[in-house]
Amino acid sequence: MNMKGILLVNLGSPESPNPKDVKKYLGEFLMDERVIDVPLWARTLLVKGIILNTRPKASAAAYQKIWWEEGSPLIVISERLQEKVQQKVEDYPVALAMRYGTMTIKKGLQELVDKGVNEVLLFPLYPQFAMATTETIVVLAEEIRKQHFPSIKITDFPAFYNKPDYIEVLSASVSKHLENHPFEHLLFSYHGVPERHIFKSDVTKSHCKIDKSCCVTPSKAHEYCYKHQCLEVTRLVAEKLQLEPGSYSTSFQSRLGFDPWLLPYTDRTIERLGKQGIKNMAIVTPAFVSDCLETLEEIAMEGQEIFHEIGGENFTTVPCLNDDEAWVNLLAKWIKNWAEPSIAELI
Structure with a gap:
């Protein structure tokens, strides 16, 4: 018997606006071969030899300007979105992960598996497809599935820019x-x-x-x-x-x-x-x-x-869609269309 669940995935954020945490985050992000797509030796030289020795302090100052009392705006907003979507699709567990940082895709999949889920809708929170956003999420999720969760099935939600x-x-x-x-x-x-x-x-x-x-x-x-x-x-x-x-x-x-x-x-x-x-x-x-x-x-x-x-x-x-009610309702609609295709035409 299949139990379906949803994994929303966003970009990620440093743990804090402290230069040390920002440096750790930038290191993971910029060493992704789909973000800086050059040979490993060149990427290592550029990122670890130059960028991580010059950029973290300035980036930390920028993060400090926008950091909320509750934490990273991106994380807080994504969590609010997850909670609201979960309320709309009560029958299907909704987990949240980030491509970079401590809220890993592996943790998100594990959360769903622990709830009995064996069929996952992987939902990259990007309207347009790009190597450095959608593709890197989809590729990593499949690698993690093969290594840690070989019995589950993952369906990727496609770019929705023109829906x-x-x-x-x-x-x-x-x-x-x-x-x-x-x-x-x-x-x-x-x-x-x-x-x-x-x-x-x-x-x-x-x-x-x-x-x-x-x-x-x-x-x-x-x-x-x-x-x-x-x-x-x-x-x-x-x-x-x-x-x-x-x-x-x-x-x-x-x-x-x-x-x-x-x-x-x-x-x-x-x-x-x-x-x-x-x-x-x-x-x-x-x-x-x-x-x-x-x-x-x-x-x-x-x-x-x-x-x-x-x-x-x-x-x-103009603010992003964030946790706007109409956006929440649309995500819930798409999820139900996937989870319950027999009723998709009625939604």
Whole structure:
């Protein structure tokens, strides 16, 4: 007899904003071969020889700016989401794990197995597919399953960037948070990735060219193309909100190193918009479902500072979906559709 359960997986967080804990977290994160995808010797030299000797102190200072009394915002928000989803799907245990840090995927799977679960819906909390997010979670979960839980079955929930009900929930959230904040320009800022990740994820090995045409030309490559999926979210939300052409755009944040990353960069886009005379702008970050360092510090603080320095006046950030009731209800719906396919059409 099958007992089904759900494992929600998010990115992770340091245990504290202390430089020592941040260094430990960054070491695990950046040594992931799907995050910095270079040979082990080069990755070790870069991460352990350079980054971990220079970056932890600055990153710790950034974490200290956004740290909540209850702990890491990402962890706290994810826990709230888990609890609310569990209330909606009472018949199916819902566990929470992080790809990096102490809340491991192994612990999450063990929690479900201890409750009798033998069929797991693995749910990476990322709307778009990327090597450094969805893929690394799926690959690690399968390795752990084979080694520690060979009798359970894992089903991966696919990227949901273009699901109509997700676009509806995201658009409603954007509209709700901007109704009292008039804006001239809405910037959709997504986490950046190196351009080589786009080429590596191209299952056709020929479609992706990172130009202005391939992302809008139908292809099997789009199932795993992060850039296409980001641009689609922007297009679909703009269409849903009936945004005028020129009143919105897409950019990419959080670049690392000197290799080519997806363009345009968010910080430079904010600066450019300010120089063009935009006085009221808003930013939404649809690569994340939970507010974190990249949204609370990099965008809401650093982004706002850039905009004001260049002459901008009103800078509005749209919160992530976090534990919004509509988002909770949507997750519960998708879970029930998976767990009870016979009633999926009735939901």
